[in-house]
Structure formats: structure tokens, C-alpha cells
Amino acid sequence: MAYLEARGLGRDFPGVTALDGVDLSVELGRTHILAGENGAGKSTLVKILTGADRATRGSIAIDGQNPLDHPDLFRKIAYVPQELSLFPDVSVAENLFMPFDRTGHGGLVNRRRMEAEAQEYLDRFGIEAKPSDMVRHISVPDQQLLQIARASTNRDMKVLILDEPTSALTAREVERVFRVIRSFLDRDHAIIFISHKMEEVFEIGQDYTVLRNGRKVDAGRVAEIDEAALIRAMSGREVAIDEHFRPDCPVTDTVMQVDNLSGPLFRDVSFTLKRGEILGFAGLVGAGRSELMQTIFGYRKASGGHVRVDGRDWRLNDTAASVAGGMLYLSEERKAHGIFPLLSLRENIGLSVLSLTTGATGIDSRKERGIVARVIGDYGIRASGPGQRIATLSGGNQQKAIIGRAMATTPRILIFDEPTKGIDIRTKAEIYRIMKRLAEEGVGIILISSEMTELRRCASRIITMHGGRLTGSFDAASTETETLVGAIFATGTGAGGSTPEDAEASHVN
Amino acid sequence: MSTEHSAQTRRPPALTLLMRNPLAGVFVALVAIFAISAVISPYFLSGYNMSVIARGLAFVGLVTIAQSSLMILGELDLSLGTIGGLCGVVSGMLMVQAGLPAPMALILALCLGLALGFLNGLLVTVLGLHSLVLTIGTAGIYGGAILVLTKGVAITGIPAGIQFLGRGDVLGVPVPFLIMLAVLAIALFLSLKTPMGRYMYAIGNNPAAARMLGIRVDRIRLLVFTLAGMLSALAGLLMVARLGTAQPSIGQTWVLAPIAAAVIGGVATTGGVGSPLGAIFGAGIIAIIENIIVLFGVSPYWQGVVSGVIVVLAISFDALSRRYLRRDGA
Secondary structure, three states, X not given: OOXXXXXXXXXXXXXXXXXXXXXXXXXXXXXXXXXOOOOOOXXXXXXXXXXXXXXXXXEEEEOOEOOOOOHHHXXXXXXXXXXXXXXXXXXXXXXXXXXXXXXXXXXXXXXXXXXXXXXXXXXXXXXXXXXXXXXXXXXXHHHHHHHHHHHHOOOOOXXXXXXXXXXXXXXXXXXXXXXXXXXXXOOOOEEEEEOOOHHXXXXXXXXXXXXXXXXXXXXXXXXXXXXXXXHHHHHOOOOOOOOOOOOOOOOOOEEEEEEEEEEOOEEEEEEEEEOOOEEEEEOOOOOOHHXXXXXXXXXXXXXXXXXXXXXXXXXXXXXXXXXXXXEEEEOOOXXXXXXXXXXXXXXXXXXXXXXXXXXXXXXXXXXXXXXXXXXXXXXXXXXXXXXXXXXXXXXXXXXXXXXHHHHOOOOOEEEEEOOOOOOOHHHHHHHHHHHHHHHHOOOEEEEEOOOHHHHHHHOOEEEXXXXXXXXXXXXXXXXXXXXXXXXXXXXXXXXXXXXXXXHHHHHHO | OHHHHHHHHOOOHHHHHHHHOXXXXXXXXXXXXXXXXXXXXXXXXOHHHHHHHHHHHHHHHHHHHHHHHHHHOOOOOOOHHHHHHHHHHHHHHHHHOOOOOHHHHHHHHHHHHHHHHHHHHHHHHHOOOOHHHHHHHXXXXXXXXXXXXXXXXXXXXXXXXXXXXXXXXXXXXXXXXXXXXXXXXXXXXXXXXOHHHHHHHHHHHOHHHHHHOOOOHHHHHHHHHHHHHHHHHHHHHHHHXXXXXXXXXXXXXXXXXXXXXXHHOOOOOOOOOOOHHHHHHHHHXXXXXXXXXXXXXXXXXXXXXXXXXXHHHHHHHHHHHHHHHHHOOO
């Protein structure tokens, strides 16, 4: 008998059935993959399993008992959300034990004793930070592991649900998290692992359940299914995973030239972006890729160097001038930098096309509705209507709205920063197709990605960064992944491409 | 079983509309309170009483338009009341003590309001100060300046020529109320039909995303602070015209009431939602209730308690209806 059993779970909302007849059985000592596209019902299912929501139909059994009769059983299930939910200005130890009802020290907080106990958890989970460090100052993988450690301070916990725990991590950091997960599994616990990334599913998964449109469509042992079949189950159709999306057009003149640019977290960066190519940027988190692009875009202050676009000097430190000049930066931080959460889908899209819709008598609502309807249609944004608050759309649909909004302004240069973070496979392919089409239409495209497969499938050329400096520039089709990884870690194996010294030399002339 | 379930969660569409659209909700509340007042007091609907309410609403209404616009932007200016008072007093001094022609004195005083609002905006944008904390300070400075200039004594002898602006009627409607309606119309046009208005909502929602979209965030902030200062000065001048004296106490009630009105009208203190129209509806609700208190001869000391209770009720209703909507997964 499985430890966690769900039978025929259904959950109805007015007008929508979010979940229907879903079975799930999770055994101790194993990692269970929960797969499905955005909106497949994964989060609804997780909410029911953790007691945050109640099923309309069906039953759950935890350790053979119904948790609705014994609510304490829900304490056996711990959930680690995808977004970091730590307190940034509070110490690691306090974050770990918040709200201090698990320390067993009574009503007072004894800092020394708490930090000593925290150290045990940090050791067990391989977290390099000190208990007294502020969470704001520790690395992203440490934060991710701290969230898992925090869930495990609940001594009753048997099943740990991890919702895309690696979406903010690079390959090597993912390895660290996986090592911790595996060692944790030896302890007679189970893990439910939610992920979009195929390589992770096959690396860590043992059992799997696939949801689609609120129904269970497949379940079994990971060893008995292959990647193509799993993707087919998730999307309901064939998706060619080895398809590439490099632009099929000649690379022509220079769109943008960056010379010796310096700024926060990066120094002395020079590169050119040509028309007709997708220029990929590879590197670890903290290599300075986002900071570099945000500086070119004017969001951060440049401390030296200059940028030329179409042969003319580009004004730095002014996002309004950048947008007016046809450059757009689509941040990886959708929530922090992309959406206006309380405004409707229509207002969110309309904001970037005001120059098109505003006439002598103010904003022309009919024109705006027309443009918004076209963006919603062209980019396949699934919403109840243009009036729906954007914060209530799924992540993938928010991302499509942000991309569609940018496209409506006919940009000349588009910078995509991790455009597929937390997005399902089918939507990913749609975004790749959009980038390819734009590049072929002559828009300069820069793609920052931490997924090597994504860069290899989309980019024409890949520039690697390490520690705020460029470490190489490679033709994507003819370079081995090992060479790229070498350049990312700056181990000196990146012999295939030009070094920063070469790049500098070419600018001296 | 499924039909039974859907019957349970279905509710009247009118109720849903009310809860989804805060403007409709506060409007219904305003109409209801108006109707109840008309029923319980025979004097309420008299022409004289109506014009008393409208005239009173005009002054605080102008400041409410200013404050609610700042709140949509995610800012707050606690010095709007003392800006109004200071500009009123200065206009009185210019007319009476300096002997300037009234129109010129009024324009200079409006410019002073503009400058003080601009100063608040400049400190918020350039130094990155928190507007709530900053304007606690500037409110003290401007309020102190009133006392320094007047030594606490009202300036009398305001030219009768301008008193029409505060006391006059056009077709039975008080002039300051008409001015307030005109300002409201402009504010609504700006907020609904111009990029500037859209930018205000965007900045109130997410200033970082607004910058990423190429919106000149600081410029909009500066502009709204400046206009808010000017509107408060206008309220102060009209009050001087109404009273016929420049009282040092002008503006003292324009600090919390406009914020309360905006909150009742659906403007979030956290920014990004609401409308100046809703805020004026909120101000109307407060004005009617204060009027009823007077008509029933209740001690005016109760006014603060009553308007405080309304604010608490309004935000509680808002929070409850939002929770109700969310529970249905809407």
C-alpha cells in the first residue's frame, strides 16, 4: 500500500473543472514526478494534498487514514513552492525555524541554541552559508536548499513536494540540489517532484504521473517510458524535441556594437550583434549577463564604455530613450519587472502601444481593443477575456502577454532574459518560433539562458560569460557542449572561440 | 449532484457586478445613504441644505482629487492640507498687506502651491525618500510657516470682489462646487484617456516594470506631486474667498478626510487601483453623514468617530468581498 493515495480526485470551480478523476499513489523511499503543462491541474492537486484546498469529489489517504478526519496527517506532507518564500533580511537560522514553534525552546528565542541546531540542518543539506548570515546575502542555490531544509524541520514530514526547485539554478547547482534530495530519500521519506525539464525528470525520477487538462493521462515507472512518450502524454501531441530554431537567413550587417562597457558585476565587455542572428549568452547565475543587458537597456548605470546601434551612439542610463529607440528588454523576473498585477490583460498590453492608440482626443479605446485582441490571438494567450486581471493568468500566458506587448511596438532589438523560465514545453516551442521569426525579419535578438539545450536549439552564436567578463564566442552549430561548459566555468578549455584578448585586439585596429 | 453544487455557488449577477466594480459599490452606498438621509430628516432635501453640503464638499473634494491621484501612483502627501492653508494665508497677505490686485495675488498663491508640491516631489524622486515620512516633515514646515506669518491671527479685509468664488452661486449651484466638478472632469479625462493616466496606474502597480517599459517614472511622480500641490492651493484660496478672511486654521481638516474618502471610494493605499471619481463618492458619503449629524443636533465632536467607523466598515467590506470572490476561484 502506498503511503500517499489519492483516488478519483475532482475539484470544480464555477464554470471550470480544474481536476477530474485524478489518482496518485506515492511510495516511501521513491521520487515521484508530477508532470504536466501549465494549467494541467498540478497546483490544484498539490493544494488538495497539502490540505490547503478540498476536493469536490474523491478521497485521499495518508498512511491509510483519511486526513479530513485526522487533520494532523496533513503535517506529514510538506510543500516547497517554486518561488523563493524566505525572509531576505532575517538570518538563516531564524528562517529555518520560523515561526519558532518547532524549536522546543518554549516561548523565548534563544539565538545561540537556535543557531547551533540550525548548523545541523545546514550540514545535512549541504548549505554553505552560516546560521547567522542574512538570507539576502547567501547564494541562490543555498536559498533553494534552505527552503527544503525549512520544510524538513517539520519532524512529522514524510512526503516532500518540490515545485520546480531548480528553475533558478544552473546545471552544476542543480547537481548539488539533486545530491541533497537523494541523500534525503534514504531516510524513509518520499518526494513529489514537479518539473518541466526532461533531463531532470529522467535523472531523479522513479515513478511518474502525468496530468493534462485536469485529468490523469499516464502513470508508471520512469524507467519504462522515454522522453518522446512523456512529452506526448503531457502535450497530447507530438512535439519534436530535437527540432532547432536557429534563424534560416543570412547574417548581414551589424545592428549593435558594444565597446568596453563596464557596469555593476561586469567589466570591459565588447561584442557585436548582427542582423539575422539570435545571439545567445551563456553563464552561471551571477556571471553578470542580466546586469550587462540591463545596463545596455539603461535600467542600470554604466560606469564606462559605449554602445552603438545602427552606427549611431546609443544613449545609456535612460530606459525611456531605449524604448523610444526600439530596444526592449524582457526580464526573467516576470513578477518584479514585467506585469502590472492589478491591471487587466488589456491594460497591461495597452500600456506599451499608447503611442499608437493616442490621438488628439486621448486614447482611442476602439483602436486599443483591436490591437489587444490581435496580440491575444496572435500569441495564443488563454484568458477568459481582455478584462481578466493579469495576475490570475498562468505564468506561460503572462509571458506570452509580455512578449506580445513588446512585439506590438515593432522593436529593432529585443533582449530575452530567460524567456522560458517555468514555462511548459509547448509554450516554450511557441516562444522559440517567435524569436526565430523575428530574427529572420531583421530584429536583433539576444537570448540569455541558463539551459544549455535552449541555447543550442535557438542561438546562432553563443557568447559565454564568467565573473563579469566574456570568456568566448562560439558558433552554436559547430561547437561541442563541453567546450561551452568549459568557457562558462572559465576552466580554459574554451579554445574553440575567440578569447577576450582577441576581441580587444580587434577593437584596437 | 453537480447541479446541486453549482446552485450553491451561483449568486445574483448584480451582487457580483457590485463586488467586482468598486466604483459601482461606492456609488450604490452613496445613493443609499442619500436616500436614507432624505427619509429620516425633513430638512435634508431642502435647497439650502443641499447647497451647504455641496459647498462643503467642494473644498475637501479638491484635495481628495489630489490625494487620490497620488495614492493611485503609490504615494501619499500629508502636507496637502497645510499647503492649502499656507497658500490661502499668503494670498490674504498679498491682497491685504501688500495691496496686490486680487487676480495677481491668487495666481501667485497658486504658483506657491505648485512650487511646494514640486518641492515634495523633488525630494521624493531625487533623494528617493518615502513620501509618507517626508511629508510628515514638510507638513510641519508649511504648517509652522502659517503660524509664523500670521502669528495665529486671521487676516481680514479680503476684497469683496473675489468672495463670489467662494460664496457665489450659478443657477443655484455653489461656485466652488462647480470648480471642483470641472477639476474632477479634467482629472478623470487625464486618468482614463491619456498616457499619463495609464502611466500613473502602471507606476502604482509596479514601478520597476514601468521603468522597464520605458515610462519616465520620476517625471510622472514629480508632475502629480506638483499638480496636487496646486489643487490644494486652489482649495485654500476658495476657502479664503468663502470665509472672507484668511484663517490660519484653513486646511487642518484636509489631511485625513481625503485619505479616508479615497479609501472608501476604492483607492488602495498600496497604489495602482481606484479612481478619483470613487474618491469623490467617498467624500460625498462622509459629507452627507456629517451633515446628518448636524441636522440631528448631535454633538459635532462625534463627527470624527463616525467618519472613522465608515472607513473601517468600507475597508472591511472590501476585504471580505475580495475573499468571497477568491474562494470561488474567480
